[in-house]
Amino acid sequence: MNYEERDSFGIYATNPTIAAVDDTVPERNRGPGPYLMGADTLLGNDVVNTSNENLGDIKEIMLDMRTGHVSYAVLSFGGFLGMGEKLFAVPWDALKLDTVNKNFVLDASKDRLENAPGFDKNDWPDMADTTWEKGVHEFYGTQPYVGQRGN
Template identity: 70%
Template sequence: MGAKTLIGNDVYNKESLDLGDIKEIMLDMRTGRVSYAVLSFGGFFMGMGEKLFAVPWGAMTLDTDKKCFVLDVKREKLENAPGFDPKHWPDMADEKWEASIHSFYGTRPSNGQAPL
């Protein structure tokens, strides 16, 4: 699949609650693998501004029947996830930032090493 076809896909949790949609796909230039999907969650309908989250690619599964991604996280946990606003992206090459994201979602970095 082309990465462009994934942009805008909805993301739900296992309880079928809408968590947002994919805004961007981030590649690890060292390995050539997909590292993160940037998830948009929130927005004015929830009484807050849009918040973005870098979700490790391995934390999501693709539901081909429903044509969406599934992220095994409760909505309340995502509300407290490390995120960023659309105008201030983090340095995704920062190893400490990467470790904190993988620790939060319980995943491993795409380079196969354990989080710090």
């Protein structure tokens, strides 16, 4: 299921008023997306790699409540019908939204992802641990958000 199919509020629907006034607005410019997206509409979206191989889907989006930024998408990979699947915290900056195919793209092969730092759904890591955070960002070649962290 993709974000348009999960859009129960009509966030991504074409605004007929704008379309009637300005016929130069491309069909793909629907609602606030892709610059502002509803978090709930992104859950369950497929994630593929640059070779268009399926890597899994987004199970959760982790927000840093101290900064107000999205830190990670939790990606489910492997297994069958939820059995044996492994979860991965993928830095948000490592994912690119593909608005044509309505999925996310992660620049990682299946083999590389199998060796990524992952966890079991019943044993989540302490994502606030800076050592853990550093390791995840190093794996994906991204940088942690360095803005001010409040209380």
